[in-house]
Amino acid sequence: TSQLMAGKRGLIMGLANDKSIAWGIAKSLSDAGAELAFSYQGDALKKRVDPLAASVGSSLVLPCDVGDEASIDALFESLKAEWGTMDFIVHAIGFSDKNELRGRYVDTSRQNFLTSMDISVYSFTAVVKRAAEMMTDGGSALTLTYYGAEKVMPHYNVMGVAKAALEASVRYMAEDLGKDGIRVNAISAGTIKTLAASGIGDFRLIMKWNEYNAPLRRTVTQEEVGKSALYLLSDLGSAVTGEVLHVDAGYHVVGMKAVDAPDV
Numbered sequence: 001t002s003q004l005m006a007g008k009r010g011l012i013m014g015l016a017n018d019k020s021i022a023w024g025i026a027k028s029l030s031d032a033g034a035e036l037a038f039s040y041q042g043d044a045l046k047k048r049v050d051p052l053a054a055s056v057g058s059s060l061v062l063p064c065d066v067g068d069e070a071s072i073d074a075l076f077e078s079l080k081a082e083w084g085t086m087d088f089i090v091h092a093i094g095f096s097d098k099n100e101l102r103g104r105y106v107d108t109s110r111q112n113f114l115t116s117m118d119i120s121v122y123s124f125t126a127v128v129k130r131a132a133e134m135m136t137d138g139g140s141a142l143t144l145t146y147y148g149a150e151k152v153m154p155h156y157n158v159m160g161v162a163k164a165a166l167e168a169s170v171r172y173m174a175e176d177l178g179k180d181g182i183r184v185n186a187i188s189a190g191t192i193k194t195l196a197a198s199g200i201g202d203f204r205l206i207m208k209w210n211e212y213n214a215p216l217r218r219t220v221t222q223e224e225v226g227k228s229a230l231y232l233l234s235d236l237g238s239a240v241t242g243e244v245l246h247v248d249a250g251y252h253v254v255g256m257k258a259v260d261a262p263d264v
């Protein structure tokens with residue numbers, strides 16, 4: 001395999017298990033020669049993350065709850081002590097109360113609105129700020145978003161509003177950090193069955209709908225998101241910043257599928 005990421009070090013945030021999008025990204029970066037650190041949320045996940053990290057040659061596995069500033073500071077203090085500098089960061093984190101990922105957006109509570117924005121939007125800004133201080137030779141930051149930011153998707157509700165804000169934050173940080181040679185991008189991934197996705201109402205139906213209606217007539221895999229992440233995080237994407245790259249089998253371009261299709 002190519003060694004596009006040889007000599008590059010970076011942090012992967014949001015690994016929960018081997019179905020996580022973070023895992024597809026971690027494997028593709030590791031295959032390309034990157035040295036990885038992982039952060040996980042809460043002790044319960046450590047026993048899952050440790051063996052996955054070990055399988056890609058990483059023993060730098062650190063706790064971080066992104067809802068807590070002190071926890072974020074502690075993570076970056078450890079990274080700074082261990083590495084000094086870094087080249088990339090992947091933020092594959094989102095959260096909303098699953099009781100509000102069904103039914104109507106208009107019923108969102110103030111508390112869950114604030115929590116969803118805090119964990120799913122502000123956390124990316126908070127970690128990019130700290131990572132950028134360690135990217136002395138330029139760098140690349142990546143987050144994960146979804147089409148529900150752009151168009152109304154059933155049950156996505158407050159997460160759609162949060163992802164719209166996340167995508168805007170990508171553009172603002174691209175401008176802020178561009179002069180330091182740091183790029184900031186998002187991948188808008190098609191639906192993938194993960195822990196977080198299983199909290200969304202009618203998720204299986206939404207997966208099927210995508211499969212029938214996307215130009216490629218299928219959904220996407222963690223590995224495919226990983227390959228596109230490699231492009232954005234490596235030198236292949238050196239002139240790309242502030243971008244939201246759709247890795248969704250083309251679903252986002254469809255207004256209405258042609259009716260002569262046999263599988264309407």
Ligand code: NAD
Pocket residue numbers: 013014015016017019020021022040041045064065066067091092093094095119144145146147188189190191192193194195196197
């Ligand atoms: P996942 O459940 O595997 O990952 C979500 C991660 O967020 C978990 O590792 C969880 O520990 C972490 N997290 C939640 N709250 C946290 C906190 N307070 N502190 C630290 N970590 C916290 O699910 P996934 O689908 O791989 O999700 C990764 C990202 O991809 C999310 O931003 C999600 O919105 C996005 N995404 C997913 C899909 C999909 O269909 N699965 C599609 C597009 C975008």
